[in-house]
Amino acid sequence: MHDYWAAVSAYAHLERFLEEVEASLGPDVTPDELIRLDAAAAAVLVADSEEKRREVIVGGIADWGLRFTEYLALLARTAPELYSPLAAAAHELVATWFGGHVATERADEAEARARYFLEALDRAPAVARIAAKAVLALPPGHRLRDEERIRAALDDLLRYALDKVATTRDDEVLAEATDHALSAITGLVQHELAPPDRVTTLLDAGRQLLKSRHLRDNGDSFRLAAVAHLGHAASAARDRNEPELADRLDSEAADLLAPLADAEIDPIRRQLLSALLGYAEGDRDRTATAAAALASIPREGRTEEAVSLLGSTVMAKHAGEDRQVVDALAPILPTLEHRYLSAVLEEDVAMAGAAVRDAVLNLAFAYAHRGKAGNAVATLDRAKSLRFRYQSLLRASPLGDFLRELEADIHAVKYGLPPPYGDPRRQKSVEELLETYRQARAKIGDEDVPRPGVAEIADVLGDDEAAVVLGVGKAETILAVIRRGDGPEPMHGEILAEDVRRELYAELLDLSTGWWTWLGFRSAWIEPRRALVRLLHTVDRLVGKRLAEVLAGSNVRRVTVVPHELLHVVPWWALPSLSSFEVMTAPSAAQLVTARRTPRVLEATALVVGNPTGDLPLAAVEAAEVAASLRSLGCAVDVVQGAAATQETLARAMEGRSILHFSGHGRSDVSAPMRSALEIQAAVDAETHDGPDILLGLAASAEWQKVHRFDGAKWIDSEPERQADVAGHGHLEERIRHADRRVELRLDHGAEGTLLGQYALEGFMDQDETVYGRRYRLSELWSAGDMLIESCFRECGLAFVSSCEAGAGGLAYVDEFSGLPAALQLAGVSTVVSPLWPVGVEMAAVFADLFYGELVRAGEAVDVLALVHETRHRLRTMGREEVAAILDRLHATADDPLARFLLEAAARRALESDDVEPFCHPYDWAAFQATGAPELAVAFAKARAGPAAARAPTAFELPPDAEPRSDEARTPFGQRDAFALGAAAEILAETSTDPALGQIAADGLYKRGLAHSRAGHDQLAVADFSRAVEIDPEHLDARVELAQASLGRGDAAAAVASCDEILARAPDHLTALLMRALAQEGVGRAAAAEADLDALLAHDSEGPLAVPAYQARARLREARDASEAAVADLDQAIRLQPETPTLYLLRASAQLSVGRFDAAVTDTNRALFFTPDDAAGHALRGLALRDGGRLEEAVRELERAVELEEDVMQHHYALADALDRLNEHERALASYSRALEIEATPTLYSDRGLTRAGLGDYDGALEDYGAALQLDPAHLVARYNRACASSLKRERGTIVDDLRTVFAGDPSLRENALEDPDLEWARRYLSDVQDLLVMRGPDGDAG
Amino acid sequence: MATLDDLLERCRESSYVPLGGEPTLALDRRESVDEAVLGLARYFGEDAGRRAVLVTVEGEFAGYLERQQLYSFFAATEKGIGVSDHFGVLGDPGVTLFTLRCPRGDFELLTARLGSTPPRTCPSHPNLELEVVR
DSSP states (O other), rough: OOOOHHHHHHOOOHHHHHHHHHHHHHHHHOOHHHHHHHHHHHHHHHHSSSHHHHHHHHHHHHHHTTHHHHHHHHHHHHHHHHHHHHHHHHHHHHHHHHHTTTOOOOOTTTHHHHHHHHHHHHHHHGGGGHHHHHTTSTTTTTTTOOOOHHHHHHHHHHHHHHHHHHHOOEEEEEEEHHHHHHHHHHHHHHOOOOOOHHHHHHHOOOOOHHHHHTOSOOOHHHHHHHHHHHHHHHHHHHHOOOOOHHHHHHHHHHHHHHHHHHHSOOHHHHHHHHHHHHHTTTTHHHHHHHHHHTTTTTTTTHHHHHHHHHHHHHHHHHHOOOOHHHHHHHHHHHHHHHHHHHHOOOOHHHHHHHHHHHHHHHHHHHHHHTHHHHHHHHHHHHHHTTTHHHHHHHHHHTHHHHHHHHHHHHHHTTTOOSSSSSOSSOOOHHHHHHHHHHHHHHHHSTTSOOOHHHHHHHHHHHTTTTEEEEOOOOOOOOEEETTTTTSSSOOOOOOOOHHHHHHHHHHHTTTOOOHHHHHHHOOTEEEEEEEHHHHHHHHHHIIIHHHHHHHTTTTEEEEEEOOGGGGGGGGGGOOOGGTTSSEEEEEEEEHHHHHHOOOOOEOOOEEEOOOOSSSSSSHHHHHHHHHHHHTTTTTTEEEEEEGBHHHHHHHHHHTOOSSEEEEEEEOOOSSSSSGGGEEEEESGGGGGGGGGOHHHHHHHHHOEEEEEOSSSSEEEEEEEEEEEEEEEEEEEEEEEEEEGHHHHHHEEEEETEEEEEEEEEEEEEEGGOEEEEEEEEEEEEEHHHHTOOOOOOOOOOOOEEEEETTTOOOOOOOOOOSSHHHHHHHHTTTTEESSOOOOBHHHHHOOOOOHHHHHSSSSSSSEHHHHHHHHHHHHHHHHHHHHHHHHHHHHOOOOOOHHHHHHHHHHHHTTOSSSSTTSSHHHTTEEEEEEEEEEEEETTOOOTOOOOOOOOOOOOOOOOOOOOOOGOOBBBBBTTTTTHHHHHHHHHHHOOOHHHHHHHHHHHHHHHHHHHHHOOOOHHHHHHHHHHHHHHHTTHHHHHHHHHHHHHHHHHHHHHHHHHHHHHHHOOHHHHHHHHHHHHHHHTTTHHHHHHHHHHHHHHHSSSTHHHHHHHHHHHHHHHHHHHHHHHHHHHHHOOTTTTTHHHHHHHHHHHTTOOOHHHHHHHHHHHOOOOHHHHHHHHHHHHHOOOOOOOHHHHHHHHHHHHTOHHHHHHHHHHHHHHHHTOHHHHHHHHHHHHHHOOOHHHHHHHHHHHTTTTHHHHHHHHHHHHHHHHTTEEEEEHHHHHHHHTTTTOTHHHHHHHHHHHHHHHHHHHHHHHHHHHHHHHHHHHHHHHHHHOOOSOOOO | OOOOHHHHHHHHHHOOOSSSSSOOEETTSSSSHHHHHHHHHHHHHHHTTTTEEEEETTTTTEEEEEEGGGGGOOOOSSSTTTTTGGOOOSSSSOOEEEEEEESSSEEEEEEOHHHSSSOOOOSSSSSOOOOOOO
16 A cells, blocks of 8 residues: 555545545546546656656546646645645646647647647636647647637637736736737747738737736747747748848847847757847857857757757758767757657657758768768668668567557548457547557667668678768768778768759759659649650769769679669669669668568469459550469469459468569559559449449548648648548548549548549539549559558568559658558568559560569579669660560460450551660660569579570660750749749640640649739739639639739729629639628728628628628728727627737727717727827827817827827827817917918818917908818808807908808808807897898798 | 540541441440440450451441551550540450341441440341341
8 A cells, every 4th residue: 555545544534525526626526536536646656757757647637637637736735745745746747748848758648738728728718828739739630629719719818818908007917918918929820820911910919018017028939939930931931032021021030039049048948049040140150159059058868959959950050060060969869760760640750750851961961071971871871761660670570460450450440440450349549549559669669770880781782782872961962882891981972062962953843844743743744754864864964974983993783872862763773874783772771781681582472463453454464474474483373363353352362472463553642652552453342333433422422621731840731632531431532633634532441441433523513512524443552551551461572563653652751761662561572673653554564574584584593683674774775576576475375355456556556666666765664673682582493494685785875855954944843933833834824725734824824923913013913813814714813813903903893893703603702702892892882892791791700801801891880870880890800809909999989989988098098008109099099088078188199199190180180179178279279280281171270260269369260261261162160160250350351141151051050140159249230140140041031 | 535536537547448348337426436446446356357347427437447547546555543544444344346237137237335226227128127246
C-alpha cells in the first residue's frame, strides 16, 4: 500500500471529502470512476522519475480530461503536506503542456490536449487562445477540430475584453481585459482565422494594445504571431515582384521584434529573436553574433531548443559561419532524427522531416566548405530515405509482423472499416492504435538504422565500381566519388559552381518544358520527348561531363549514382558522357550497402501476371513470352491473366515465389507515393460490368467533404478532390483531372482493397456536382501501401514491373525513396526492374523479350544491372527490320486475334519508322532501370546454356535540341510566375479548341490579370480578365475582378452588369451580391442595393463578407432615416469584428441620429482606444458631447480634432458652433472665419452672420447673409436672418421682400416672425410687414 | 477514340480494287465507331488473308477500308492512365463484329452492334429478315 492510501485513511472526514469531490468533479462521477481516477492520481505520486511523472500526468489528462487536474488540485487542498509540492510540480508541467510543449511521444497527446481545452473553454473563455492552439494542432477532418467554435470563442473573448477596455476605469480589470484582447487577436492572426482585410485591422488593434500602460507583459506572443504573418506577407510580396511592399512589411516586422531582443526572456529565445531581427534588417553581423551566442548556450537535449537552434544556424549559414553551423548542428542531429522517426502523424512526420532535411543540408555543406568531404557525404546520406530505412529495420525485427498487422488495422479503422487483425469486440480508435503502434516502434528504437560512412560504402564496392553521391543545397551542389579502398574521405569530392544547381532545377521545373513538371502534372503543352532531351543535355553538360573526367582512366565499369531530391527523376544512364558505364541509382548510400550485403538466390518459381485489367492485349502476349523463357530455364511458372488476376489471387499466387513479372497498367502518384499502384482485376460482382456501377451509385449518395493535404508546413484544401465515408462500403474519394477531362472515383473498401473507376468528365451541375460520363475502366489497385502490409513478397528476389512509370518514386517533403519500387523492396524484393516513365506497350514487350533472352543465357550469376544496361543499348541500336522481326515472332505466338492485329500494326509502324533505329530516342530506350541489388544468383540456371548475344555498342549521342535558353527566357514553375503563365495561357487559348484546355488557359489569363492588377496596370488586368471570360464564360472569378475594376473606375452601371452575369450563373455568389449592392448604391438605387444586402446576409450572416454587408446596409438605412435599424446592423458587424474602429464611429454617428448621446460617446471612446489620433473620432465625440449638453468637453474634443486636422472645414465649423453655444462668440467668429477660408458654404456665412449680429456687428452680419444668398438665393434661413439684422439695425432695407420670400417658402416661419424679438422694430414701424404677418397664403394675399 | 469522320476519310483515301465477296460493315451515324474499329481489328486478326471490308453508313455506300488502313487507329499505346480508353470496359474487350446473314444464304453483313432497331432485311429479299450467325 503506497503513501497515498495512508493519506486518505488519515483523512478524518471522508464524507466531506466526497462532497468536495462532487463539488469539483460534478455529481455524475461514479464510485467506480472515482476509484480509477484515484489510481491514476496515485500513479503520479509514485512515479519514480520526472519523465515517468510527465507521462502519467499526460496519460491522466488523456483519459480523464479536466477532471484529472481538478482532482489533483482537490487532493492538494485535502492533504497539502503530501500533495502540495506534487501539485505545484504537476501544475508547472501542465502549464507548459498547455502552452503546446510536447511532454511525451504519445500519438494521442495532441488529441488529449484538444479534448481538455474544449472542455475547459465552456468554463473559462479566457483560455480561448490556448484552446485554439491545442484544437487547431489536430489535422483537418479530425472530429475534435472545431474551427468555427474556436473562431467564435476568440471573437467572444475579443468583444468582451474590448468592451471592458472601453468602459472600465479599474486598473486591475483594464490590465486583465488588455491581456485578453491581445490574446484573442493573437489567436485569430496566428491561426489564420480572419480574412486578410481583417488581419490588417487586427494587427493595428494589437499594436494599439501594445501601447497600453496596463499591458502586463511585452506582448511577446502577439509580436511573434504578427511577425510570422508579416514575414509570410513580405515573402509573398517578393514573389509577386513587389519589393517596396515587401520591404515595408519587413520593416513593420522588425519594429515589432525590436523590443523583444532586449527583453528579459529565455536566453535561447532572446538570441533567436536577435538573429531573426538581424536577418530582417539585413544585419549579418548581428545574425552571426546571435548564432554564436546560441551555440554556446547549454542545451540539455531539449527538442524545442534544438529546433530553435536549428533556426539560428540557418541564419548563421546566411552569415557564412560554417564552423558555427557544424558546432551547433552536429550534436542535435540525432535528436532531430529521432523526432522524425518516432513521429506517426502525417503533419508531425512532415514537420520533423523538414527539420532533418534543413539541418542535414546546412551541416553537410558546412562540412564540405571546410574540406571534410567524407563527413559531408555521410551527413547527406542521413536524410536520404531515412524513414524507409527505419521501416526496413522494423520489418526485420521480431515485432515486424505485429507492426504490419497494426498498420493494416490503422488503415482500416481510418476508413471506418473493421480492423482485419484487431479485436472486433473492442474496436480502438485510430489515435489509440497509433499510440500502440508508436510504443511498439519505440521498443525497436532507431539507433540501429544504418548510417554508413565513406569507408563502409567503399567496402561493398567491387574493384570496377564507383559510387557517386550528389547533394543539392540551397545554392550549391556536392559531387563525391567513392571507390573501393577509400577510407574516411572519398576518392573525389567537390562543390560544383552555384550555376549548376540553379540550371538543373530551372530545367527540371520549367513550366513550359520541365521534365519534372511533366512527370508530376502531365501538363498538356509539354512534349515529354523534348523535355527529356533538354534535361539530358543540361545534366550532361553540368554534371555528366565532370563526372566522366573524374572517372577517366579508371577501370570503372559500374557506377551507382545516389541522387538527391529532384535529381532522382534523371535517367543517369542516358547521359552521353556516361555511356561507357553501367549506371544504376540507389535511393541512399545506406541502401546501396544493404543491397550488396544480402545476396539473394533465385529459386525456380515465378509468377507472371499479364493484362490483368483485360484491356492490354499485348501485355498478355508479353507475359506468355516471359513465361516461355523462364520455363526454358526449368522454372515453374504460374501465369495469371485477365479476370483471374484479382488481388487475393495474386497475393496467394505470389507466396513463396522468387520471380515476379507484371505486365499491365501502373500509376505513380508523386504527391502521395503510397498510393502509387499496379492496376489489376477488380473483385466485384461480374454483373456490375454491365449493370449499375457500384462507384457511381455510392458517389450519388455520398456526403462529400473537403480533402486536406499537408503541404509541408500547413494543411491546405485540395481543390480537385473530395472525400466521403460511406457506411458499410469504406472511404470514397473523387479526383477531378481537368487536364484530360476525367474524373476518378476511388473506394478504399478494406485494409488492402482499393477500387478505382475512371470516367469521362462531362461537366458540373449546380453546387459543383460532378457529371460523370462513360466509364473508361474499373480496376482494383494493388498499391504500394498494400504491398507494404502484405507478406507475399518475402521470397521474391526479382520483380520486373513492365508497367507505366512504375519506377517513379514519390517526391515528398524529405528525400524519401517511395512509390512502387520502394514498396516492393520494403516488402522483401531484392531487385526491381521497372520503367521510370510511361512506356509504350510494344517497346515494353520487346524490352522484356530481350531481357529474358539474356537472362536465360546468363548462367548462375546474374548481373541484373548489366542485363538491363545491355538490353537498353540493344533496343537503342536495333534496326527497323530487327524490331519488326521480334514483333512478328510475338505475332506468331499470340492466340488473341486482336493482339495479333495490334502486333501486325506495330511491326508495320516499325518498318515505316522515320528512324533507321525505331527505338533510338532516349524516351524509348532509356525508360527501364534496375534498383536494389545489382546481382542475383540463379540456382536453377542451366549454366551457359547458350552463347551470349553480340554486345551492342554503348556510345551514343543525344538527339539535337535547341540551345539552352537564358534564365530570362525560363518560366520557373516554383516561382509561380503569373506573367509567364499568362503567356503560356495565351498560346494555349490560341492553339486549342479543347474546352478543358480552354479552362486552363482562362485560368492562366485570370492569374496574370491579378498580377497586372497588383502591379497597378489596371488596363492590362481588365484585358486579361475580359479575355478569360471570353474563353470561359463560367470563369466567375474573372467576372468578379471585372466587376471590381468597373467599381474602381466609378462605372457603377458596368459593375452592375458584370454582377448580373455572375448572379445569373450562381445566384448565391456572395461577392457578386455585395459588389452589386455597392454599385446600385452608386447609381442611386438604394432599395435594390438593400435587397442585395438582405439576400447576402440571409445566406451568410457570419462569413467574411457579412461585416462589409452590414456596414453598407447600415449606411443605406441611415440615409433613409432608419437609424435604429442602422444601429442594429452595426451591432452585428461589431459582434463579428470588434477590433475595427470605423464600425464604432459609424455606430456612434447612428446613435447620434437617434439622440443616444452617451452611447455615441462610448462608441467613440472604443474607436479612439484603437486610433487615439483620429481627428474624425474626436470630432464625432465632440458632436456627441455638444448635443448631450457637455459643451466644455465638446469644445476640448473639437479643438483636438482641429489640432489633428487643421484644414478640415467641418472641424472648425463644429467648434465654432460649440463655442457659440458656450457664448464664446469672439472665438466662435474666428473659427467660422477659418472654416470659410477652407470652404465657403451659404450655411457657414449664415451662421457667422448670426454670431456677428449677436455681437452687434449688423453690417458684418448683413454682409454674410448677402454672401450666403449670393451662393444660394433659396437659403431661407439666411434670408430670414437678414430681415432680422436689418430690423435690429432699424433700417427697412430688404426686410419686406425677404420676409415675403421666406413665408412663401416656409409658411410656418410666419408664426416665428410674430414673436421674434429681433423683428420687433419691423413689426412696429413697417406697415408692409404688418400686412404680411396678418395675411394668409403663400404669396401674401389675404386669406 | 476514333470518329466516323476518321473512318470515312480512310475509305476515301483507299484505292482498293474490290475482289468481290468483301463483307459489308454497316455503320450507324449516331453511334461511336470505337467498337466497330476494335471489332474490325479482331476480324482482321483472325485471318491474315482478309484484305478489306466494304463500309456503309445508314445503308449508303461509303467505300472500302483496307486492312493496313486500320493500323493508324492503333498508334503506339502506353501502359499509363487512360491510354487504352478505346477498350471501353473492364475485362476481355470482347468487342467483335456480328455477322448477319440472309436466310437464303446469299447475303452477309458485319455490324458492330445490333442496337434496338429491328433486324435488317435482306436487300435481295426484302421480306426476309437477316439472322445473326455469330
